[in-house]
Amino acid sequence: MTFKGNAWKFGSDIDTDAIIPARYLNTSDPAELAKHCMEDADKDFAKKIKKGDIIVADKNFGCGSSREHAPISIKACGVSCVIAKSFARIFYRNAFNIGLPILESPEASEKIKEGDEIEVDIEKGIIRNLAKKEEYKVNPIPAFMQELINAGGLMEWTKNKIQKSK
Amino acid sequence: MGMTITEKILAAHCGKNAVTPGELINCKVDIVLANDITAPIAIKEFRKAGAKKVFDKDRITLVPDHFAPNKDIQSAEQTKMLREFAKEHNLSLYFEVGRMGVEHALLPEQGIVGSGDVVIGADSHTCTYGGLGAFSTGVGSTDVAAAMITGEIWFKAPESMKFIYSGKLNKWVSGKDLILYTIGDIGVDGALYRAMELTGEAIENMGMAGRLTMCNMAIEAGAKNGIIAPDKITEEYVKGRAKRQYKFYQSDKDAKYVDVREYDCNKIEPVVACPHLPENTKFVSELNHVTIDQVFIGSCTNGRIEDLREAAAVIKGKKVAPYVRVIVIPATQEVYRQAMKEGLFDIFLDANASISTPTCGPCLGGHMGVLAKGERAVATSNRNFVGRMGHPESEVYLSNPAVAAASAVLGRIGSPEELK
Numbered sequence: 220m221t222f223k224g225n226a227w228k229f230g231s232d233i234d235t236d237a238i239i240p241a242r243y244l245n246t247s248d249p250a251e252l253a254k255h256c257m258e259d260a261d262k263d264f265a266k267k268i269k270k271g272d273i274i275v276a277d278k279n280f281g282c283g284s285s286r287e288h289a290p291i292s293i294k295a296c297g298v299s300c301v302i303a304k305s306f307a308r309i310f311y312r313n314a315f316n317i318g319l320p321i322l323e324s325p326e327a328s329e330k331i332k333e334g335d336e337i338e339v340d341i342e343k344g345i346i347r348n349l350a351k352k353e354e355y356k357v358n359p360i361p362a363f364m365q366e367l368i369n370a371g372g373l374m375e376w377t378k379n380k381i382q383k384s385k
Numbered sequence: 386m387g388m389t390i391t392e393k394i395l396a397a398h399c400g401k402n403a404v405t406p407g408e409l410i411n412c413k414v415d416i417v418l419a420n421d422i423t424a425p426i427a428i429k430e431f432r433k434a435g436a437k438k439v440f441d442k443d444r445i446t447l448v449p450d451h452f453a454p455n456k457d458i459q460s461a462e463q464t465k466m467l468r469e470f471a472k473e474h475n476l477s478l479y480f481e482v483g484r485m486g487v488e489h490a491l492l493p494e495q496g497i498v499g500s501g502d503v504v505i506g507a508d509s510h511t512c513t514y515g516g517l518g519a520f521s522t523g524v525g526s527t528d529v530a531a532a533m534i535t536g537e538i539w540f541k542a543p544e545s546m547k548f549i550y551s552g553k554l555n556k557w558v559s560g561k562d563l564i565l566y567t568i569g570d571i572g573v574d575g576a577l578y579r580a581m582e583l584t585g586e587a588i589e590n591m592g593m594a595g596r597l598t599m600c601n602m603a604i605e606a607g608a609k610n611g612i613i614a615p616d617k618i619t620e621e622y623v624k625g626r627a628k629r630q631y632k633f634y635q636s637d638k639d640a641k642y643v644d645v646r647e648y649d650c651n652k653i654e655p656v657v658a659c660p661h662l663p664e665n666t667k668f669v670s671e672l673n674h675v676t677i678d679q680v681f682i683g684s685c686t687n688g689r690i691e692d693l694r695e696a697a698a699v700i701k702g703k704k705v706a707p708y709v710r711v712i713v714i715p716a717t718q719e720v721y722r723q724a725m726k727e728g729l730f731d732i733f734l735d736a737n738a739s740i741s742t743p744t745c746g747p748c749l750g751g752h753m754g755v756l757a758k759g760e761r762a763v764a765t766s767n768r769n770f771v772g773r774m775g776h777p778e779s780e781v782y783l784s785n786p787a788v789a790a791a792s793a794v795l796g797r798i799g800s801p802e803e804l805k
Contacts (some may be wrong), residue, residue, distance in 0.1 A: 242751075246424050284509050285525055287507075287527060309523050309604075314529070
């Protein structure tokens with residue numbers, strides 16, 4: 220699976236309140252959450268991004284609350300993938316569970332600049348910076364995790380597995 | 386090889402004699418928890434999976450506490466989903482308004498969680514129960530949905546870090562100050578993916594409220610769980626409350642830790658975390674020029690009876706500074722009643738503080754004390770991220786209840802010592 224899009228850069232410790240503020244958590248509708256994605260870190264983010272764009276952040280992305288609304292809002296607003304130096308634990312788990320690909324790469328996090336065109340190959344574990352003609356290697360996402368992302372998340376994946384075994 | 390408490394609890398719940406850090410394990414869970422923000426997604430996912438039954442109707446706890454009592458129509462729709470799910474599956478641990486409390490104060494108080502348990506909750510502060518010597522951690526709604534069906538969850542067994550708090554606590558210093566001090570030392574990702582084991586003389590002498598407060602904030606250092614060895618104080622607390630058999634685990638002498646840190650409590654004064662991260666800590670004495678608009682005393686971190694007593698002792702006979710508002714929120718119905726019985730409400734009311742029914746409310750900028758642009762609050766809660774309590778240009782300073790009460794009287798951040 221590959222994704223292509225432009226990079227949107229964020230700093231360290233982007234917390235889940237910045238990704239989706241609690242004032243919007245009186246709904247769990249993905250389309251509604253998407254409108255406010257990253258609002259307290261970049262007010263107009265949801266309006267500016269194009270489908271397929273990629274978030275590139277520094278360390279500890281997604282720290283704070285366990286709200287699954289955070290990866291849901293990122294996925295629903297069209298972001299194809301998040302790259303960071305490191306991710307907070309609960310966010311990491313939630314992202315895969317809802318089918319949002321995320322990659323840990325200190326090198327990509329440092330070298331990619333805002334707006335760079337990026338191509339991500341999650342099977343091979345390669346991040347290509349098309350703007351700079353550079354490649355950064357990351358651990359590929361294991362096959363079953365890719366299936367999970369393809370299925371649209373843990374529940375869809377589990378359902379497919381149950382149906383196959385019937 | 387020796388094991389830590391965390392490793393022993395996990396091993397006991399995955400049917401193994403031992404687990405080692407990094408090992409992937411599938412564990413049985415004793416309690417699954419969700420609230421009015423996270424349960425709606427879990428319920429949707431539960432249905433999406435085609436599930437018809439929960440694994441155990443007496444082990445799923447639903448607590449509408451974040452926006453409850455409902456702040457608007459959408460929140461009312463969300464809590465309605467919990468209520469209907471609880472009815473449909475005959476859940477014995479659903480807590481309606483009037484019975485509910487802030488979840489992480491409620492579950493230990495009601496004996497729903499106990500020592501030696503494995504608990505998961507779709508709320509990051511689920512790590513609170515480590516104070517009882519349980520393994521508990523926050524997860525997302527989808528993980529909760531899966532666990533509601535199977536009663537199981539997979540984990541990567543965490544490495545453990547050991548923290549030794551030696552010496553005695555200074556006046557006005559509590560568990561809150563020790564944990565803020567620790568986060569200030571190691572940073573908001575200083576314990577990422579790891580277990581934080583809290584030990585030492587100061588912990589051994591600390592009551593259950595302080596222990597729960599400390600483990601509550603393990604997540605603010607990125608930890609998977611916080612944990613404290615159960616002892617006589619734990620025994621005192623859990624006996625008579627625990628609804629199920631509890632078990633005390635201790636770390637072996639030769640257990641492995643990736644890091645060991647020792648703090649001399651004689652050197653720790655009351656600590657305040659400045660905007661916009663819990664790691665931005667200073668001693669209260671370094672902050673005497675910060676004026677404030679609001680004080681919030683409550684939350685799963687510091688909304689227990691001990692916390693309210695501490696705040697009341699400071700504010701007794703004083704008045705809240707002009708143009709400052711104080712919102713006191715007892716974390717549970719039991720705390721509410723106890724505070725009323727002890728006359729704490731009279732003390733707060735005489736000081737011109739307001740008192741609310743239990744809710745997480747202002748901690749997450751939900752309701753009951755949202756901040757306007759440019760406003761500044763002192764809160765006894767756990768997070769001071771950008772926009773946490775309201776407008777993105779508002780500010781939150783985190784402190785213990787005594788400092789919060791003193792600041793309310795002073796109209797600026799300050800120590801109880803300054804009130805004399």
